[in-house]
Amino acid sequence: MTSRREMKKISLWGATGSIGRQTLDVAGRLPFLKVTAMTAHRRIDALFGAAEVHKPRVVAVTGMEPDSNWEKRFHRIGTAVRWGKEGLLELAGSDEPDTAVNGLVGRSGLEATWIALHRGTRVALANKEVLVMAGETIMKAARDHGTAVIPVDSEHSAVFQCLQGEDRGQVRRIVLTASGGPFFGRKSEDLESVTVEEALAHPSWKMGQKVTIDSATLMNKGLEIMEARWLFDLPADRIEVAIHPQSIVHSMVEFADGSIKAQMGRPDMRIPIAYALTWPDHAPFDFERLDFTRAMRMDFYPPDEQTFPALRLARRALAMGGTAPAALNGADEEAVALFLQGKIAFTDIYRLIEAVLDQHQPFENPDMDRILEADNRARNLVRQKADTYKRG
Ligand SMILES: NC(=O)c1ccc[n+]([C@@H]2O[C@H](COP(=O)([O-])OP(=O)(O)OC[C@H]3O[C@@H](n4cnc5c(N)ncnc54)[C@H](OP(=O)(O)O)[C@@H]3O)[C@@H](O)[C@H]2O)c1
Structure with a gap:
């Protein structure tokens, strides 16, 4: 090594x-x-x-x-x-x-x-x-x-770190944490009219526009369920999500005996980036640390899947299998781009993804060409349908 x-x-x-x-x-x-x-x-x-x-x-x-x-x-x-x-x-x-x-x-x-x-x-x-x-x-x-x-994703780096030295056969489930994004606590009707600026105002992380909007819809967590499914070879029903607004616990792994390991730290992407580059070592850094001399809260809430249907959509695509996740991804990318351009409402992102999954016939064991074809089809369908959702 x-x-x-x-x-x-x-x-x-x-x-x-x-x-x-x-x-x-x-x-x-x-x-x-x-x-x-x-x-x-x-x-x-x-x-x-x-x-x-x-x-x-x-x-x-x-x-x-x-x-x-x-x-x-x-x-x-x-x-x-x-x-x-x-x-x-x-x-x-x-x-x-x-x-x-x-x-x-x-x-x-x-x-x-x-x-x-x-x-x-x-x-x-x-x-x-x-x-x-x-x-x-x-x-x-x-x-x-x-x-x-x-x-490199902080949640998956957290799970990866928790799994070091462990027998994968003894993992019962993993719990991905989510900050909840800027609209945590809102209800569906409030989301219809949110603006691009509000959706880009992430409470804990400063990131590129696409992932910031995905965090606001919670689709980022849906994509992360799919990412975890393949990285850690676990079925989707053993990958759960907890809303943790302080973004201190980056994710957790529960083992057969009920013991839970969590990886914690300040929300600073340089830590998982460095770990990915120096694994299995932890490199010495002088980044700001968690201060346990001061009172600190850590809250956990179940996700509101009624208001934010992204997790359900992601699980649906995984269950459909084959090319369905690629179709969901293409639909999401296209819908997020349209939202950023002010052409559709925030909640149209969910509607468009749902519409793509409704029409998608998954192709099993796809090669790269089939995957790209599913992606293209989904994007085209989103563009067509978006015309009927146009704002104003
Ligand atoms: N940012 C975070 O904290 C964070 C955390 C976890 C996971 N992630 C994931 O990491 C990935 C990158 O996120 P980010 O926030 O760093 O994005 P970003 O700030 O938007 O940066 C994207 C990078 O990709 C380049 N790029 C954009 N479109 C491209 C294209 N069509 N072909 C080739 N290169 C292209 C951009 O080049 P230009 O600058 O020249 O446009 C830029 O260098 C995403 O998948 C995101 O979900 C990000």
Whole structure:
């Protein structure tokens, strides 16, 4: 096993995003981590700023046309540039990195993850949609190629940490915690008219827009049930959710004897990111800590599935099996984008996902083409139906 004192090469996909920037912060504090490759979609200025600091050998810019001026600027700091999705896939297929950190959003990280695992590269995965869409196929690829998917999502990192040294056969259930998002305690009728700004105001975590809206609908927790189902090979009925507004307990595992292990800490994504990069070690950091010299509360509530139907929808897609989770994911991504553009109401997100699942005929044991086809179909259906839900 690689000791954390040995130099580790990191390929960072989505370097300009919330996960990407925090990964760079972690890498900047640990001299044995070297970021050798980075990607961004359109924020090339931010990518260039990060490249000036970390001096990667190569970057890929997926959402822009090739630009020779930028190529010259990157060249002057010793960094090569690749363009388009092909650039990302080329980085994913490289044998240089020890670990690829996938901080991409939505389906954009699926094929790159697949390619990296086939190359035998370990993937530190924040991009949960990859496992939602193709969990079985992705985990099999990791096993077949002697490598691993290490969770970055704080809840799954918590479960992963609780499981260290334990016999998986003695796990009774896992409990994923959820902050409840900005609309915790509201009722269905209040949600009809919430604004984009209100939905983006997350109480505990500062994250990218897609995951922030997913947290407000609770679909983020639905996606996390699916992610956990494949990461930990547990049936959905042994994965529960508890609302925990303080976001101190990041998740829990209950064992056969009723004993429960929880992983706790301040809500700081750099901790699970670092653990994914240094596992099985805990690296020394001076991040702010929990202060037990002061009174502190930890509350737990059952989720209100009547008001927030996302967990039911996620469990329904898992039960349908095959391509259904990919259809749910595509529907959610498209519906969230429409909500962010002000084209549909917050609660239309649920209606559109439900409509997609109602129409979906799942294809069993799908290959990558079938998964992408289910995703595309779901997106098209959402766009068509959304016209009938238009606001105002
Ligand atoms: N943020 C968190 O605290 C957190 C916590 C747990 C899990 N996650 C998960 O981690 C993933 C990333 O979340 P995030 O909050 O870091 O997202 P984000 O801030 O929106 O960053 C997304 C990154 O992906 C790039 N990107 C966007 N669209 C792309 C496309 N079509 N093709 C290739 N690259 C694309 C962006 O590049 P540009 O900047 O150039 O647009 C950016 O670097 C999500 O799956 C999320 O659910 C996030």
